[in-house]
Amino acid sequence: xxxLPEVETIRSGLSRLLPGRQIAAVRxxxxxxxPNAPADVEAFMTGAQIVAVAxxxxxxxxxxxxxxxxxxxLKMTGQLVFQAPxxxxxxxxxxxxxxxxxxxxxxxxxxxxxxxxxxxxxxQRKFGWMRLMPTAEIPQLDFFKKVGxxxxxxxxxxxxxxxxxxxxxxxxxxxxxxxxxVVAGVGNIYADESLWGAKIHPxxxxxxxxxxxxxxLHKSLQAILRLSIEKGGSTDKHYVDAEGKKGSYLSFASVxxxxxxxxxRCGTTIIKTRVAGRGTxxxxxxxxxxx
DNA sequence: CACTTGACCTGTCCGC
DNA sequence: TGCGGACAGGTCAAGT
Numbered sequence: 289x290x291x292l293p294e295v296e297t298i299r300s301g302l303s304r305l306l307p308g309r310q311i312a313a314v315r316x317x318x319x320x321x322x323p324n325a326p327a328d329v330e331a332f333m334t335g336a337q338i339v340a341v342a343x344x345x346x347x348x349x350x351x352x353x354x355x356x357x358x359x360x361x362l363k364m365t366g367q368l369v370f371q372a373p374x375x376x377x378x379x380x381x382x383x384x385x386x387x388x389x390x391x392x393x394x395x396x397x398x399x400x401x402x403x404x405x406x407x408x409x410x411x412q413r414k415f416g417w418m419r420l421m422p423t424a425e426i427p428q429l430d431f432f433k434k435v436g437x438x439x440x441x442x443x444x445x446x447x448x449x450x451x452x453x454x455x456x457x458x459x460x461x462x463x464x465x466x467x468x469x470v471v472a473g474v475g476n477i478y479a480d481e482s483l484w485g486a487k488i489h490p491x492x493x494x495x496x497x498x499x500x501x502x503x504x505l506h507k508s509l510q511a512i513l514r515l516s517i518e519k520g521g522s523t524d525k526h527y528v529d530a531e532g533k534k535g536s537y538l539s540f541a542s543v544x545x546x547x548x549x550x551x552x553r554c555g556t557t558i559i560k561t562r563v564a565g566r567g568t569x570x571x572x573x574x575x576x577x578x579x
Numbered sequence: 580c581a582c583t584t585g586a587c588c589t590g591t592c593c594g595c
Numbered sequence: 596t597g598c599g600g601a602c603a604g605g606t607c608a609a610g611t
Contacts, residue, residue: 289604320587346605363605365589394589413588415605431606459582468606476604525591525603565584566604 290362291346292439292473293516294527294535298368299343301530305370306338306350310402316418321396321411324420332356332420333399345435345472349426357423365394365526366409366416373404383532386523412526436471439509444471446506453494453502461497462490463564465505474509477522477537477544480569482509484543489577490563490570496578515540543569 290298314333316322322329336354343349348368350358360368369387371377378389390408391398397409397418409418426432436452437444452471456464464470465479474482483490485508488501497505521527521535524545528534538545542552547560551571561568 291605361605363587364603411588412590413603415588456581463582466605567602 289364289475289477289524289527290366290521291475291478293478293513293519293537294521294529295343295346295348295362295473296517297521297529297535298362299341299348302341302348302350302368302370305372305405305530306341306407308337309405310337311335311352311399312402313400314397315400316397318396318414320414321409321416322418322420329420333358344432345438345468346475347431351423355423356420357426358418358420359426359429360409360418361416362411363413363415363417365412367394367411367526367528368530369408369410369528369532370530371406371408377532381532383528383534386526386528386534387532431468434469436467436469439471439473440513444506444510446503449506449509450497450499450502453497457493457495459494460491460564461488461494461505462566462568464494465509466564466566471509473513476566476568477541478509478512478516479566480544481512481541484569484571484575485509485512487574489575490568491577543571545569 311333314329332354336352339351339353341350346361348360369390371390376389377383377387394410394412395408396411399407437448449471453464455470456467462479462483465474482505486501486504488505516522516537519535519537519540520529522537523534543558546558547569549558551558551574554573556571556573558569558571
């Protein structure tokens with residue numbers, strides 16, 4: 289569920305909150321959520337300071353003064369929540385509808401800082417992970433070698449989108465745009481929203497798309513990602529930002545999770561179907577499949 | 580090689 | 596009320 293706008297919102301929050309703080313202790317549950325050896329965590333995390341927080345695709349990078357970094361993928365239900373000294377989530381806290389007292393049952397990793405603040409990595413479904421590794425080795429990870437361009441980067445033109453999508457010219461456009469090696473950071477929500485914006489049926493085979501389609505999709509994708517970042521991302525059930533707050537993009541969504549309601553453009557009832565193995569929301573009038 | 584499906588998990592919701 | 600099954604969706608491995 290955290291896609292580019294959600295991870296970017298967390299990054300910007302953590303960038304304000306973490307740099308300069310010194311790690312005092314780290315606790316974690318299973319090797320699946322944190323595969324490093326305890327000795328390495330002790331050697332390269334404990335005592336180190338946070339230098340910077342960055343993002344690439346849906347991956348967060350927390351750089352430490354030890355020349356090591358934390359590489360974090362939240363997958364579907366992951367959260368990274370910062371708790372300032374003396375602050376406690378739960379009853380009476382403005383965000384208690386989504387974040388209760390921490391740590392809780394879903395907490396996988398807890399980082400204690402020297403000043404008493406804490407960072408919690410929570411993940412109900414345990415798909416996400418956090419990994420400590422030398423900063424210099426990050427670009428050599430398979431994921432970083434093959435991941436596509438950032439869709440909000442200045443060099444991401446409609447022609448770049450066209451060329452990248454055509455790498456998967458025989459599949460449907462929804463599967464292609466969800467492919468992280470085609471373009472970075474797009475997941476189910478923004479795939480559906482941007483295809484609606486471009487009036488393209490998600491099951492359209494990529495090779496059938498016209499230049500006008502590629503231009504429209506490019507424009508729509510960028511506008512929607514920018515709007516969602518401005519709204520703090522999309523919260524359905526799990527996503528919260530670095531301070532435990534929900535994002536409000538879904539109240540601006542046109543089709544995602546809006547089946548049975550009218551299309552904001554033409555009034556036709558939005559339907560939910562299945563494309564590329566994913567729940568898919570479309571306006572059957574605006575997004576017609578060409579024969 | 581290109582593409583699709585299943586596995587990884589847990590919580591929630593729906594129908595019987 | 597309880598229970599089984601479908602579903603949620605990011606990514607990778609396995610299968611076609």
